[in-house]
Amino acid sequence: MNSKSLATIAIVAGCASFNVSIANAESNGWPQFQGPDRTGVSGETGLLRKWPKGGPKELWSLDVGEGFGGASVVGSDVYILDRTDTQTEVLRCLDFRSGKEKWNHTYSTKQVKLPHAGSRSTPTVDGDYVYSFGRLGNLVCVNRKTRKAVWNHDVLTEYKLGETARWGFSSSPLVVDDIVIVPALNGEIGYLLGYHKRTGKLAWKVDGAGGAHYVSPQLYEIAGRKQILTYGRLSGSEGRYTSVDAKTGKVLWRWDGYFNKIMIPMPTNMADGRLFVTGGYGCGSVMLRIDRRGSNYSVKELYRIDAEGAQMHPAILHEDHLYINWNTNENLRGDKKKTGGLVCLDPDDGKILWRTGMNPNFERGNLIFADGMIIILDGELGELALVDPSPGGYNELARAKVFTKLRKKGNKIWAPMALTDGKLIVRSQNELKCLALR
Template sequence: MALRLDLRSLIFACALLCCSSDLLAEGPWPQWQGPQRDAVSTEAGLIQEFPEGGPQRLWLFEDCGIGYSGPAIVENKLYILGAFEGTDHLLCLDATTGEQLWKSPLGSTFENDWGNGPRSTPTVDGDFMYVLTPTGTLYCLQTDDGSIVWQKEMQDLGGEIPVWGYSESPLVLGNTVFCTPGGEEGAIAAFDKISGDLLWQSKDYVDVAHYSSIMPMKHDGRTILVQLLYKELVGVDPENGGGLWSIPWNGNVAVIPTPIISHDTVYATSGYGAGCVLVRLSGNDAEVVYENKNMTNHHGGVILRDGHLFGYSDGKGWVCQDHETGKLVWREREALGKGAIAYADGRFYCLGEDEGELVLITASADGWEEHGRFTLEPQTELRKPKGKIWTHPVIANGKLYLRDQELLFCFDVKGE
């Protein structure tokens, strides 16, 4: 029995090591925040200046359902979640034409005053994809028709639905899918991606689930999992769920942004006054390099480029922060309100959550340099009064995708 377990652990470790840190999944945007889960597109040759009125709109799909789910794009197919008449669905569209190819029903959806429907992005992995619904069901589905292969309930693992619903996008590495049920039975869980069998729960960490998504990190020749829980930033052994390190986190109300990995460091931020932290790893030890409130990102995301962090900080506006020191490099409070950010080909795509303005700026520590803007038109009439345009921009195959509830836009941003 011991030999069998050791062999299984060896096979598991080898599978993880075979997962390249340069590309976690195939496709131009196969999962939450793109190939490396960092909101950075690998696209090149894109337009560097928006024309008057913005780039050409290629198509508008008007039946995406209710929700904030972002698209995953692989092999010219676009997968996205939406709620129809109280039921979550997985949709597949032709990413070039916007034609719906199929729609597959899941379970009952989540409802609250900020908006109903799914919040997460599908994770596409070969012939299968993995989605976590806001009510806490993890599905494995076939990519060709959306048929369900298996499903698991977070509540069966001791989890409870967070106030704004489960919003995490699952992580697939090797033969394993990871997610965060939260709770005293173990905050993070691992499943066999083919059978759905539960492999482990991380009993060293029993915090409740919030809204961040797990990031993989290559460190000292191995892969570890990094997750920002409600009250701690943690490192987890993906082979057995064992705790490797933990840093206290001053989470308040909602902890949402995905951690940022760079070499031997982990950067985390969240809103409601929590601020940000940079942690440096040495073996299984984690040391805080700095903590401050120069970046207090609610949910629009932060991007690391060329040693600097960019995103919207509550109370400060759009900011650039030095990654190594945490010092504020510049801020812009007037050009655009709070929103989400993505990167492609030397430019940031900044989407304002209030008016639906998309602004193209230089990805530079020299300051906010604008290269055109436009406003989404039309906009949904189905958004709840407390809801805003919260789905992050996606750039793939020379196209920019934006969502406002049931409306999914596709723009041509490919250069000449």
């Protein structure tokens, strides 16, 4: 497949080490979905453990279109993917200090009306380039210095996939060494694609990766080897995890033992060969162990939690315990809310040590970890909380209302947060805000 090259550029040699490729001196930012290594864990220190009256200081606020796409931050630049109408997507570059727009790259897409308006994904910054992946499968590489597109792909059209899955594309691009990785899928079938990041030429394509999913591919070190993992639905009752080598696209292993009709979060790596899998829609959660002998892998299910799980965001691992926003469509109303909220789970046996249930519930807001604390946003109330994570019980350190332009219900504040330089960026359905946490 030919890339749509918009400029002539040199092919940059790959990194010596096989890792997620992030810009040298700017690597301490939040350059992609869920942070530097896509785990939602930040190396920030010196954060406030109590907030002033009225909450953390608001540094700036910006009106944005509806959407769920989070921000990436590198140096003085903030990137978000926005959508202004049914057929226009906008990659915006904002000033981190003021929130003012520096520039944007706007392009047209097919005119398709999907449930839930707006963007879905977070741009990925790699050196002098930023990559965005729109909700209709438009992958765009933009030069941060020239502010011009270098290449682009419309994966839905190029792979003759017809219509998107029901909710469109939600995956954020993953850059590993010289390769940028995204899925191409519809409601039935799907591929995992690896493109040369500077030229846009196809490096590899993995068949049989499954369709109808909303996960972002993730780099893991599993059983002593770094590999890319993705999930896809094979049919109305079957799903598949596929692990591949990022450089070659060679399939390392597959596992078809977990089904989720609308999969969103990727597994949490326990760093000892185990992966904690969770999802919403009553599909439950599973702990896996992956072992390797030479080139052969085995996948074993250690335990399963029926029906319960996290619909939107992956679990946070801290000091041998998992902290999870345990909410899905199934437990957000009435007495069922008692089964949700923030939970602490023992990963050895799957036992839930405590759960906040109805109060606080947090709906389906994002959570990240920094400086020994969980930072969690209530997806309905627009409130931000600081939590001291402990298996002994829920301990809230601070809470503040950070969004006030809200509906009576159905606020859907689900976008992932971004944290760097003591500043937190949060997004609702109509605002992007920067808050001082230090």
